[in-house]
Amino acid sequence: MALVDRSRSPLSVGQRYLLDWNGAEANAVTAPVSKEPPAGASLVMLLITTLATLAAMGPAALFAADYSLSGFGTIGFAKSDQPYKYQRFVDDGGTLRRDSVAGVQLDAWLTPSIGATVQALASPSSYNDSEFDGTIAWAFASWRPTNDWLLRVGKQRLPLYLYSQTYNVGTTFEFARLPTEMYSISPSNDYVGLSATKTWDMRSGELTLDGYWGRSGLDVRFWIRDGMPPNQPPSALFRRLGIEGGGLVLTHRNADTTYRVGVGRVTVEGKGSANAYPVTYPFVSIAPGTGYYQVSANLPGPGIPTIDRYGYRTLTFAADIDLDSGYRVVTEIARSFVTKTNLSNQSTRGYAALLKRVDEWTPYVTYAYLKSSSGPLSLHSKVNSNLVPPTIPGAAQINASQRIGADGILVYDQHSWAIGTSYALSPTSKLKAEWMRVRIGQVSSLVDAPAGSNIRNQSINVISLSYNVVF
Amino acid sequence: MMPALRHRILSLMVLLLFASSTAITQVTDGVVVIGHPTVKRLDAATVARIYTGRVIEVDGVSITAINANAGTSIRNRFLQLFLNQDEDKYTAYWTVRRYIGKGASPREMGKSSDIIQFVTSTPGAIGYIDANELRPGMNVLLR
Numbered sequence: 001m002a003l004v005d006r007s008r009s010p011l012s013v014g015q016r017y018l019l020d021w022n023g024a025e026a027n028a029v030t031a032p033v034s035k036e037p038p039a040g041a042s043l044v045m046l047l048i049t050t051l052a053t054l055a056a057m058g059p060a061a062l063f064a065a066d067y068s069l070s071g072f073g074t075i076g077f078a079k080s081d082q083p084y085k086y087q088r089f090v091d092d093g094g095t096l097r098r099d100s101v102a103g104v105q106l107d108a109w110l111t112p113s114i115g116a117t118v119q120a121l122a123s124p125s126s127y128n129d130s131e132f133d134g135t136i137a138w139a140f141a142s143w144r145p146t147n148d149w150l151l152r153v154g155k156q157r158l159p160l161y162l163y164s165q166t167y168n169v170g171t172t173f174e175f176a177r178l179p180t181e182m183y184s185i186s187p188s189n190d191y192v193g194l195s196a197t198k199t200w201d202m203r204s205g206e207l208t209l210d211g212y213w214g215r216s217g218l219d220v221r222f223w224i225r226d227g228m229p230p231n232q233p234p235s236a237l238f239r240r241l242g243i244e245g246g247g248l249v250l251t252h253r254n255a256d257t258t259y260r261v262g263v264g265r266v267t268v269e270g271k272g273s274a275n276a277y278p279v280t281y282p283f284v285s286i287a288p289g290t291g292y293y294q295v296s297a298n299l300p301g302p303g304i305p306t307i308d309r310y311g312y313r314t315l316t317f318a319a320d321i322d323l324d325s326g327y328r329v330v331t332e333i334a335r336s337f338v339t340k341t342n343l344s345n346q347s348t349r350g351y352a353a354l355l356k357r358v359d360e361w362t363p364y365v366t367y368a369y370l371k372s373s374s375g376p377l378s379l380h381s382k383v384n385s386n387l388v389p390p391t392i393p394g395a396a397q398i399n400a401s402q403r404i405g406a407d408g409i410l411v412y413d414q415h416s417w418a419i420g421t422s423y424a425l426s427p428t429s430k431l432k433a434e435w436m437r438v439r440i441g442q443v444s445s446l447v448d449a450p451a452g453s454n455i456r457n458q459s460i461n462v463i464s465l466s467y468n469v470v471f
Numbered sequence: 472m473m474p475a476l477r478h479r480i481l482s483l484m485v486l487l488l489f490a491s492s493t494a495i496t497q498v499t500d501g502v503v504v505i506g507h508p509t510v511k512r513l514d515a516a517t518v519a520r521i522y523t524g525r526v527i528e529v530d531g532v533s534i535t536a537i538n539a540n541a542g543t544s545i546r547n548r549f550l551q552l553f554l555n556q557d558e559d560k561y562t563a564y565w566t567v568r569r570y571i572g573k574g575a576s577p578r579e580m581g582k583s584s585d586i587i588q589f590v591t592s593t594p595g596a597i598g599y600i601d602a603n604e605l606r607p608g609m610n611v612l613l614r
Contacts, residue, residue, distance in 0.1 A: 068575040107575050112533045112595070117572050138572055147526045156572060165571040172567045199525070206525070255555070427562035470566050 076466035170468030176434035181370035205254025213246030295405025
């Protein structure tokens with residue numbers, strides 16, 4: 001799944017846009033924008049529902065509520081040493097789009113135990129590379145029947161990773177950017193649904209169990225490096241997916257350390273016209289030792305096996321450990337499992353960071369890792385490298401289809417080292433700087449490869465600077 | 472009882488008494504937690520849990536905590552004594568808590584007279600003031 005960042009990331013799926021790349025659907029690619037804005041009418045309804053929940057308790061209660069308005073923002077600049085884009089926006093021209101974000105949050109409490117939260121967010125669009133987008137990131141009502149229970153309904157964010165809930169609030173972590181290898185590949189961080197949190201006070205600290213279930217939409221981004229000859233230049237293609245599922249997260253926390261394990265399972269299905277997923281691309285032999293993968297229904301072949309939906313399971317482990325003397329280790333590992341299709345983003349990913357606080361400075365070094373499972377990587381490699389001889393009729397079109405088909409398999413093989421620091425200007429603002437060196441192995445769908453090329457066994461150096469504030 | 476043993480026990484008692492009064496002085500350091508009459512006495516751990524949002528009701532009473540303004544001496548002493556935190560750490564704690572959707576830090580008031588007024592008139596309210604500002608009739612929860 002290719003990334004659409006800001007905590008929405010794309011899943012790898014085949015779909016009719018790609019299967020019918022030279023058919024009628026190709027017209028949709030010329031305007032590669034999801035037909036369903038993610039923050040559309042449903043979110044407006046959600047917001048209205050949340051406010052109505054408050055209002056239903058009576059106008060007097062609404063006016064008697066305590067309100068708290070807060071906000072956050074990051075202005076981030078990132079520049080790489082490569083002419084092609086990494087993480088949608090970062091190239092040697094520099095960009096403010098990768099890391100800049102702003103949000104406001106309204107918290108209201110009718111009583112100490114009943115409240116509602118709405119958070120509005122402005123960030124680069126998850127379904128268009130050239131626009132900013134306004135979304136409602138949170139919109140939920142909460143109830144704490146006792147000190148140890150918290151129930152929430154509405155739009156909220158998964159606690160699956162250590163920082164997934166505060167992903168957009170740069171002052172809540174020291175890294176200039178949360179490790180992309182870890183944070184950009186989850187099926188979805190936002191969902192509309194229910195959550196329940198139970199807390200136990202223990203002698204060793206606090207133990208928290210979060211359970212959640214809900215639905216969400218997810219924008220998937222494919223980079224079609226060669227475009228759709230002859231009319232379509234290289235461009236990004238977006239698709240909207242539906243996610244439904246839940247999970248459990250167990251966290252143990254005390255003043256010095258946090259440990260977290262999580263398990264989640266969601267069902268992924270297409271929305272709109274593209275609702276079938278290829279299981280694989282069958283190989284069609286046209287002569288001894290040569291042939292092609294049927295990546296499109298328009299190509300002759302046995303037909304592409306498809307499924308309507310697939311399950312996506314994730315296991316996570318995280319630790320944030322205070323080592324004394326200002327040193328801290330933060331690490332997270334995740335493994336995802338998909339059994340029904342080779343066109344998924346099942347992967348192993350993680351990072352480890354060592355931080356040292358020195359007065360207002362917190363320098364750090366981070367190693368992050370992301371690798372797709374062997375099935376998707378192998379299929380991508382075979383399809384991407386497949387060529388039929390020019391003597392075969394329609395060879396150019398077949399060969400082009402192979403590369404487009406490969407672009408529809410979103411796979412990753414990369415790791416990175418980063419050295420950076422944050423500097424706390426105040427308790428509510430931080431400056432951050434980072435140098436990161438990314439090593440691309442076999443392939444990475446986080447890279448927008450130039451037309452006709454393969455980006456493999458290359459390094460990308462990225463410099464990032466940002467100012468982060470909450471108010 | 473032998474005189475030597477009696478003397479030893481007496482010494483031990485004096486030592487314990489001294490240690491106890493020292494501990495009390497260290498715990499409160501002139502900071503007194505007060506509350507509405509609906510709130511019963513609290514221990515330091517519960518006060519810490521209230522001011523970190525982990526406790527919102529005590530013995531069936533919904534608690535509304537009040538903080539002194541950031542940067543004030545009384546608040547700094549309170550944070551250090553009861554939460555073992557400084558202002559930066561406390562602010563960072565609540566920033567995270569707010570943005571994981573678990574509430575906001577307690578309401579702040581600038582003057583101790585405002586805190587006293589609010590606490591004495593609001594069921595379930597608690598706050599903290601300097602011991603010098605204690606007046607007769609106030610419900611002292613912890614000192």
